[in-house]
Amino acid sequence: SQKIEQNSEALNIQEGKTATLTCNYTNYSPAYLQWYRQDPGRGPVFLLLIRENEKEKRKERLKVTFDTTLKQSLFHITASQPADSATYLCALDNAGNMLTFGGGTRLMVKP
C-alpha cells in the first residue's frame, strides 16, 4: 500500500541550529513533492515544491532535497528561530491531480 511517513515524534532543537525533517514514501512515483508549514488551528502554508528531476531546491533559509532512488525528501531549516516552530507537512501528487499528505512533524525551536 502507499505510505508517506514523517517522523511523528516532535523535533526539538536549539535556536541557531539546522533542523532536518524527513519524508519517506513507498509505492509512489511522484512527479513532484511539496512542503507546507501548519500552525495550530490554521491551514497549511505552502513553502517549497521540488520536481522529480531536481535534486535540491532552496528558498532563503529553507532547503529541500528529493532522492527518487531512496524515495525520500529532506527538509532543512538553517539558522533556526523560535518562530520556525510549527508542524511541517510533506505532500506528494497521487497519480492524478490530488495531493496526499504525510502525518507531519512538529518542530520546536528553543531560544
Add this chain to the structure above:
Amino acid sequence: GAVVSQHPSRVICKSGTSVKIECRSLDFQATTMFWYRQFPKQSLMLMATSNEGSKATYEQGVEKDKFLINHASLTLSTLTVTSAHPEDSSFYICSAPGGSTGSSNQPQHFGDGTRLSIL
C-alpha cells in the same frame, strides 16, 4: 499573493443540524478546489475535489449525501455537512491550486479551516 478565505472559522451546533462552510478564492479563479478533514495531531485527509460547473469527486469512504459540495462559481465552493452528528466534529480545510491549470501540481493555497463541533 493568492488568498483563500474560509468561513466560518468555528461552528458549534446541536446534533442533527446542517452546517454550510464556504471557501472563496479572493484574487484568482479556481476551477478546482479541494476539501480536507483533519483530526487532532493527524494529517489532512482529502474528502473530495470540487469542480466548477460539475459534480464533485469524492474519495473512497466519504458519503456524498452527507457532505454536499457545490462549486457554483469560479471563486466559491461550499461544503454542507448534512444532519451533523458528534462524529462529524473535526477541522475542515479547503484549498485551491495557485496555477491556472486547476491541477494540484501547483502550490495549494489553503483556507484557515473551520473547526466544527457537534454537541
